[in-house]
Amino acid sequence: MVEILVSQINRSASQIIATLLSNKRVGQYHQIVLGIGDLVKVCRPGNFVAIKVGGDSSRMILRRAFAISRVSESVSFGGTMELIVAPHGGGSQWLCSQIEGAEIDIVAPLGTAFGIPTTPIKALLVGGGYGSAPLFGLAELLKSRGCKVDMLLGASIGGKIYAPMEGKRSVNSLRIYTEDGSMGEKGRVTEPIAKLIADAEVDVIYSCGPMAMLRAISELTNGTEVIHQCAVEEAMACGIGICMTCVLPVKNAEGQIAMLRSCIDGPVMDGSTVQWDLIGQVPEISVQP
Amino acid sequence: MSATVLDFSTTIGNAFFTTPIFTASGCASSGKELSQFFPLHEIGAVVTKSVMNKPRFGRPTPRMAETPSGMLNSIGLQGPGIDSFLANDVPWLVEQKSRVIVSIAGETVEEYATLARKVRSVAGISALEVNISCPNVENRGLVFACDPEASRRVIDGVRRIIGGDLPIIAKLSPDVTNLPAIATGVVEAGADALALINTVLGMVINLETMRPHLGGKTGGLSGPAIKPVAVRAIYQVHAALPTVPILGMGGVASGRDALELILAGASGVSVGTASFGNPNVIIDIQNQLQDLLVAKGFPSVKSAIGYAHR
Numbered sequence: 001m002v003e004i005l006v007s008q009i010n011r012s013a014s015q016i017i018a019t020l021l022s023n024k025r026v027g028q029y030h031q032i033v034l035g036i037g038d039l040v041k042v043c044r045p046g047n048f049v050a051i052k053v054g055g056d057s058s059r060m061i062l063r064r065a066f067a068i069s070r071v072s073e074s075v076s077f078g079g080t081m082e083l084i085v086a087p088h089g090g091g092s093q094w095l096c097s098q099i100e101g102a103e104i105d106i107v108a109p110l111g112t113a114f115g116i117p118t119t120p121i122k123a124l125l126v127g128g129g130y131g132s133a134p135l136f137g138l139a140e141l142l143k144s145r146g147c148k149v150d151m152l153l154g155a156s157i158g159g160k161i162y163a164p165m166e167g168k169r170s171v172n173s174l175r176i177y178t179e180d181g182s183m184g185e186k187g188r189v190t191e192p193i194a195k196l197i198a199d200a201e202v203d204v205i206y207s208c209g210p211m212a213m214l215r216a217i218s219e220l221t222n223g224t225e226v227i228h229q230c231a232v233e234e235a236m237a238c239g240i241g242i243c244m245t246c247v248l249p250v251k252n253a254e255g256q257i258a259m260l261r262s263c264i265d266g267p268v269m270d271g272s273t274v275q276w277d278l279i280g281q282v283p284e285i286s287v288q289p
Numbered sequence: 290m291s292a293t294v295l296d297f298s299t300t301i302g303n304a305f306f307t308t309p310i311f312t313a314s315g316c317a318s319s320g321k322e323l324s325q326f327f328p329l330h331e332i333g334a335v336v337t338k339s340v341m342n343k344p345r346f347g348r349p350t351p352r353m354a355e356t357p358s359g360m361l362n363s364i365g366l367q368g369p370g371i372d373s374f375l376a377n378d379v380p381w382l383v384e385q386k387s388r389v390i391v392s393i394a395g396e397t398v399e400e401y402a403t404l405a406r407k408v409r410s411v412a413g414i415s416a417l418e419v420n421i422s423c424p425n426v427e428n429r430g431l432v433f434a435c436d437p438e439a440s441r442r443v444i445d446g447v448r449r450i451i452g453g454d455l456p457i458i459a460k461l462s463p464d465v466t467n468l469p470a471i472a473t474g475v476v477e478a479g480a481d482a483l484a485l486i487n488t489v490l491g492m493v494i495n496l497e498t499m500r501p502h503l504g505g506k507t508g509g510l511s512g513p514a515i516k517p518v519a520v521r522a523i524y525q526v527h528a529a530l531p532t533v534p535i536l537g538m539g540g541v542a543s544g545r546d547a548l549e550l551i552l553a554g555a556s557g558v559s560v561g562t563a564s565f566g567n568p569n570v571i572i573d574i575q576n577q578l579q580d581l582l583v584a585k586g587f588p589s590v591k592s593a594i595g596y597a598h599r
Binding site (some may be wrong): 009010011013015052059060061062063105107234235236237238240241242243244245246247248259264279280281282283 | 315316317318321322323325326338346347348349350351352353355357358359360362364367504512513542562563564565566567568569
């Protein structure tokens with residue numbers, strides 16, 4: 001009875017007005033930096049931010065969720081949050097059109113974070129498209145804990161690879177895969193993973209990108225000792241757990257399937273518990289909780 | 290000249306609320322998620338997500354589509370079931386000193402009666418919302434509120450169980466030809482109050498797949514896009530049944546919106562979809578409404594209810 005009295009949901013989240021400090025075009029993406037003050041202290045790799053878009057008279061009524069690429073603190077700017085945004089819809093296009101000094105209404109940090117090991121491990125970070133964004137902040141943290149950090153990035157074409165110069169310094173190795181071969185090796189980012197697992201080159205895989213990529217990695221880690229922490233992506237209306245739209249079928253410790261909200265029980269989930277083949281379906285309720 | 294002290298309280302049946310601004314069922318879960326953003330006891334009441342007798346997964350994803358000034362949802366009443374809800378969620382809300390309105394939904398007249406029996410046995414509940422208008426059920430025939438006779442039977446069954454202990458609020462759909470007739474029927478069957486309006490049935494076609502976008506094909510439209518429908522529905526029903534309290538909802542996103550619903554005839558106003566876009570909006574709306582009532586010269590919420598009908 002005690003644990004129900006203290007709600008842990010959204011416990012670090014605040015709604016604040018952040019100032020846009022910079023907005024730079026990086027390949028097909030925008031790198032957006034927001035001044036968020038002391039909120040950086042509670043942001044962890046894997047968390048996301050929900051941003052109000054379109055201004056007060058907008059017909060877009062829902063916030064847009066973005067993975068937090070990284071946070072940092074400096075004397076000149078205080079606490080800052082970096083986002084990598086692909087301007088493919090009305091909301092993200094609005095955000096990418098905002099100029100320095102713009103006031104941005106954010107709710108952050110939201111959702112679960114990547115689990116950080118207490119001992120040095122061999123980590124493999126796998127990013128698809130701009131899904132690589134939160135992996136660079138994670139890589140820095142893992143390196144500071146003495147982990148070996150290898151990174152695989154993939155996309156359909158080279159223009160959709162996000163790999164900043166400074167990010168490359170925080171990894172032991174970086175391999176890039178494109179389906180058309182326009183950057184790095186030709187092929188899919190998941191191709192080398194089976195061999196890395198077989199050679200015992202990896203203890204934990206951290207992944208972020210399209211659901212098909214996360215599912216493919218989960219199938220590769222199935223039946224192995226490798227832990228797969230993936231940041232899932234599902235359409236959200238609220239980002240704070242009240243709308244119930246972003247649910248995924250996930251198996252709990254008792255072997256029962258529950259429809260969990262990817263905003264508060266995710267975005268970082270244990271890939272081995274996600275029932276990838278049941279997404280988009282309604283599983284049977286076998287046992288009453 | 291002394292400063293006017295606004296009486297911000299309201300009543301729904303025999304239940305008293307210190308403010309007229311509530312959450313809307315299905316848009317606040319059971320309160321825990323929003324409690325990080327404001328203390329739940331500062332608003333009129335938490336109206337919990339409609340709960341069914343058994344645990345339920347709801348409809349397949351995708352469950353959401355944003356539309357101009359609105360959104361479609363097809364959640365399909367995902368929830369823990371009434372037993373878990375009453376054992377875990379209600380005690381937590383009571384601990385927060387929150388006023389609680391429990392919303393129930395069933396597939397049969399008997400399921401509503403079972404739910405009412407279980408709710409009656411739990412302390413700390415201010416009112417019972419009987420949701421007979423959820424659009425996200427597999428069979429549209431199950432939307433009781435589209436059928437006057439089925440609506441009556443559900444409310445009659447619940448009234449027999451509840452007796453006079455708790456106000457019963459019947460939640461109705463605007464997707465009917467003669468809303469005042471349905472409202473009159475459920476009031477005659479024993480509803481103390483009405484919740485107006487549930488979402489409006491809609492559909493979005495995905496231009497990539499060229500099929501209905503939502504997993505459940507149809508969904509409920511909510512948000513500012515439906516506010517004029519809510520104002521119309523509340524106005525029509527208040528005109529027909531001026532003594533029956535109405536809990537108004539539908540696209541309220543500001544104090545001005547809330548006042549519009551009150552002037553049309555609402556005794557209380559629920560805020561739903563606006564919380565998705567702004568977790569603190571309920572507090573903002575409450576503050577704006579207070580200022581507006583004072584600015585318009587109303588001494589109380591009660592004096593503004595139905596004022597548009599004069």
